[in-house]
Amino acid sequence: MKFSCNQSKLSKSLNIISKAISTRTTMPILKGILLEVEDGMLTLTASDLDISVIRKMKVDSSENGKIVVNAKIFTDIIRKLPSADIEFVVDDSNKMEIKCLNTDFEIICISPDEFPSIYRENFDDAISFHKETFKELIRRTQFAAHPDETRGIISGILIEMNKEYLKMVAIDGYRMAINKAVTNIDSEQKFVISARIMGELSKIINDSQDESDIIKIKKNGKSLAALIGNNEVNLRIIDGEFLQYNEMVPTESSIHVKLNRKSLNEAIDRASIFTIEGQNNLIKLNIKDQNMKISSKSQEGSVVEEVMIEKTGQDIEIGFNAKYLIDILKVIEDDEIMLYFNSPVTPCVVTPIDGDDYLFLVLPVRVK
């Protein structure tokens, strides 16, 4: 195997491929990147079994071949080389020589035979979305999934699509995020993918900015294949039925509050100085007439914040985990938002003033 290519192009490829490198794997081969050279095309493959990334790039090649390199060492070397052409030669004993200007590296590689074979999708009949929309939905949903992947379905994001919309939903038991974008596709599908993996996909979308505006996806048995520019990504689908999230959203609310998102965010951020982690980061919302008082208290002191609101319905006092509210307010960009309440023991719902692009739900914390 013999090829040469430009340092900065290869660096970019390794950066994208690295999203599928497992740091915790017990299979040493998965700490590697599969390099395949065939007639002027280098294909890089990495997989942690939950996510696989395959990236193609043009190179100058004079001898085809396959080899697995240690991802950390190989990436470290390429990143530290000057922005010039690099020559690669792999001999029969799996030694790779890497030459660039006055630098001469030799690394011990691994036989490619052990590397897991990754299914390659044909994207001819795939569904296309604008990739920035897809990334934005991930950003606004991901935080509400359970961070522990051993918890199965609640550590995932439900992706639901039909003729009218693409929807992502996450629920961790205390809160829920539903985000939606209008689509016009000829397919109806539902599946759940780990929120962590969706985060990696979001990074790949980000890193391939100049390659394509589109993400193509195609469900295939137990996995979802996605194509973004020169990158083919395979994501494992989580088995099992997602929660009946629609049933958890209150159909009616007696108290409607309209307010400025940024003011609320800053007020809760300050009020959270005196919240206590072991006590649910409790803050109290006291909604009375056209005014919301936000307060918290600890041994060190106390704080009362005041935010102007537009309210219909009765007054209410209700407690929340400050962190959960901040998580939601951080991912919304609207100047004004709606909060809906029914009672101090039923969830609060957050939506835009108009439309249903997003709906967030948070369970209250009992105020002593």
Place this chain on the structure above:
Amino acid sequence: MKFSCNQSKLSKSLNIISKAISTRTTMPILKGILLEVEDGMLTLTASDLDISVIRKMKVDSSENGKIVVNAKIFTDIIRKLPSADIEFVVDDSNKMEIKCLNTDFEIICISPDEFPSIYRENFDDAISFHKETFKELIRRTQFAAHPDETRGIISGILIEMNKEYLKMVAIDGYRMAINKAVTNIDSEQKFVISARIMGELSKIINDSQDESDIIKIKKNGKSLAALIGNNEVNLRIIDGEFLQYNEMVPTESSIHVKLNRKSLNEAIDRASIFTIEGQNNLIKLNIKDQNMKISSKSQEGSVVEEVMIEKTGQDIEIGFNAKYLIDILKVIEDDEIMLYFNSPVTPCVVTPIDGDDYLFLVLPVRVK
């Protein structure tokens, strides 16, 4: 005590004062900041006994007084408040109310009686240096001191001044840094201050950019007082005699090497990919004719780098801890530098091509 001031000005003051807040102290009072208001002037004081910072700022005051506030909570509150005027009122029970627009904080404060009294210097007959020069000498010296403060004198920086120069010296047992700036002062002094504390002083110089170009210093028994703009800093002097560093510098060298600093730095950085921490991060320098080969080797692979040099004297092969060389090359800005060698078991000396602004020394590592 009653005063009001602008949020951003107070934030800046707290940022500077925070350099003297101890995170590890066993004395709770030292986690606090002393606030003293007297006729329109607020004095903030913090001390971890090794370093004390006193900062003055103008405020609107209507009632004088003193109080100690918890540094973390107070700084957190001020930082999160909007950029507007803040009102402070402390009542007889040591409760402080902090009001800003729609925000109302109450914090429990500590009586100022327990706060250590900090000596206030008179700087009329102090020695003045350009503060950027002073900061630059700290940056180029600090890394060569021993990081463990319990090690006493070798964790310090020797500051030596006389009619001709201001010099800083650090030695950790494996390497040495001597940095010098020309001065014209009427004093001869020598003292040692912890490298960590000198680092904090350097940050204060940085944060008070707009306040003064000058640092005034004055030795006073067991401590050094420094004045930078509105900030008075007190630094504890380490007891004991500093090492006879001049005796450690070889007076003659048989091998003189002139080379490009950046090329050497990048070559060592790449060669260090295969160095092993448990084995002194060993890299080998092979100096032959007008060429230096830098190499390292591990189970994973090997590397050979080549750097062009101008040499007088015989050829030599010598080993070093790559990290120690990189530390030195990082703080030098010159394009070209000199390396001096005598033998594979005697130190390497690094100096500028001309002059004696700096001299670094590194002990070699035995090559097996």
